Amino acid sequence: MEFQQQQYTIQGVDVIQLTREFGSPVYVYDGNVIKQQIEKLKKAYSGVDLKIKYAAKALTNISILKFVRKQGIGVEVVSPEEAKLALRAGFRPEEIMFTPSGVDFSEIEEGVALGLPINLDNLSSLQKFGAKYGDKFPVSLRLNPSIMAGGNIKISTGHSSSKFGISVQQLSEIQAIVAQYNIVVDGLHIHTGSDIKETDAFIKTAQTLFETAVHFPNLKFIDFGSGFKVAYKAGDPVTNIDELGKQLTASFHEFCERYGRKLELRIEPGKFLVSESGTLLVNVNVVKQTPSITFAGVNSGLNHLIRPMMYDAYHHIVNVSNPTGAEKKYNIVGYICETDTFGSDRLLNEVREGDVLAFKNAGAYGFSMSSNYNSRPRPAEVLIIDGQAKLIRQRETFEDILRNQVEIDI
Template identity: 30%
Template sequence: MLTVGGMRADILAERYGTPALLLDLAVFDGSLSALVDAASAHGIRVSYAAKALLLTALAKRLQTRDVGLDVASLGELITAERGGIEAPRITLHGAGKTDEEIDAAFVGRVGRLVIDSVDELHRVVEISRGRSLDVLLRMNTGIEAHTHEFIRTAGDDTKFGLAPRDEDAVLAMLRANSQLRLRGVHAHIGSQIFDARPYAANAQALLEKLDRYRRAGFAGADTMVIGGGFGVQMHPESPDETIDVPAILAAVAAAVPHGVTVEIEPGRATVAAAGTSLYRVMAIKRYAKRTFAVVDGSMADNPRPALYGAYHHVVAARKSDAPYHPVTVCGRSCENDALADAPLPQDLRAGDLLAFCTTGAYTYSMASNYNRFPRPPVVAIENREATLWARRESIEDVFRNDV
């Protein structure tokens, strides 16, 4: 029987039901420590990107570590607060912040606000009513990277960051509103990146922007945030899914002049590997050319395969000596929601458990109630003990807001 964090999958399934997201905290701690060690060797600061996964219990755990937190909504901010993370450690992001979120920054609930557009800056100035705030500018450096694709564009392909044509207007506004203290620049360039080149290119582009602002008189602008995006191995045998984060950070640090602080915001690389989703097989359907296994989860609890073809390695929890054959693992939603194609034992049957690996990031946080399915629980495992971090939604939770 498969074990997760030293605990048997069948026992966990019995106790918490399926589907369930299991989080192995030793793996989480290991991933976070590896990133912090690689970064601190070069004076680089780490903020965890809450969008990957945030729960109150996780925020409490992050509170004890020397890391910041990147939040992108009031919900993420309040979760951070419930976890006891102090405001100076929190940076507020978002491509379209609400007035309430902007006001939260001015009342001291975050350390910094990242301005994403000239229109947003107008609202920030209006809402400030003279109150002061540290701000970063999200830039559009035109550098985009996803897995093994690295492209330089004029920036037309991304909604994130200041359009280059607005940069002068933004600087003029910041000059006229000294209550907004420009602390630096930011650019996040993509996800599942394994290539060092886009990081170097992005750092170079950000340095040029920073240099320009410092020469324009913003002496306090001394920070460069290069975002997250560090790739995570999804397939246990893939030779392509390797990344040398220490080498990337060493190269970025070497290119940065004295007096400039670099920061990173890894989400996926911190939490993805710690997560395993457990499902129960509901039905096997054998056709001449294909075998389907329908599981008790769906694209509602794991939207990433349907959303952008994310791959998850799938293993049967019960050990079997039967030969393996290709199986399409599907969810039970009213979509053709193939969750994975996986080699699985021919004796796989209804009632068996399947584990989807590397589901810690952007799985629970992106889950929905499609088909009015309740969201699964999150169970943290540490020292062979399991603790509920998020309850399974009840059916009442699903229609709680119906009027």
């Protein structure tokens, strides 16, 4: 079916043309948005020695890592594989913070061998680290402040029941291990979760961290993680980055005066940098009318974007190929043999078979959490830089599904 040309564009590039050139479904990232988000943070924290570490797990495509590195920031990784991607993208080892959680100690040893700064989040690993490295390799500690923050329990990580971090209530145990092995603790880290909109939650966390920091005389930095909330739809509350930067900077300066010297202030944004840059473009396979609901079934599913089913996440959906059609309510569903809903009761311009729908805010934890469920291939990825669309991941094929399977004679 042919549709009239529309002006839904990214950096002047017609998104319908993108689906014709690169196929559908396809993830498209706007490089300008990533740059703008980085500049917002630099401006908000201009009063301190700020180090930004991009939380790579949000979107690990190597071309995105190269693009982020070009903006002059570092990276935070959670696995040896992410670390190797970062190294291949051109980051120096000292620019990569390795913060694993609950991993076998061999992964930490691999991080040390790669020359990465290590951030430990449990006493067992700290004990092993001290026994093997003593004072020969500095380490930072991820602490759990026992503070509940954020809008979703599944992505809140700083509360007392979370698996992440060493509880601040175990300070005496940390100190005993540090003293036993003469461990050099050069940084403290806290990440309380995602989608935190209240500035007070960050400041409360900071005060907890400052109270703990005075017990560690060799610190070079304090890392406040991230969790900055972005808007998913009109009217959504967001983190006031400027106000947070102002308050946290002031608190940090006061602490440094008490501590006796200036330290680095670090943050680790992931979703904040890439979420709003990303759009998932899909085609409508079928429009299915029932007595009570109209379904728009698309050529994608939770295998490509799991956030709505996993987190009840909202992604704004636009019919980019029929923007003037009469508005109707639809349930937008995927093609996976599973309950697979992208959005319910969504008011969209009339949806027809073959239409192109755009899922907004799909840059973070979209492709990076995708799978081959139902033995379906993953989509292509495209990065738009200076008005030019560049393919940064080829669409998978059936051969990719078979690639690592071993077919034996039965």
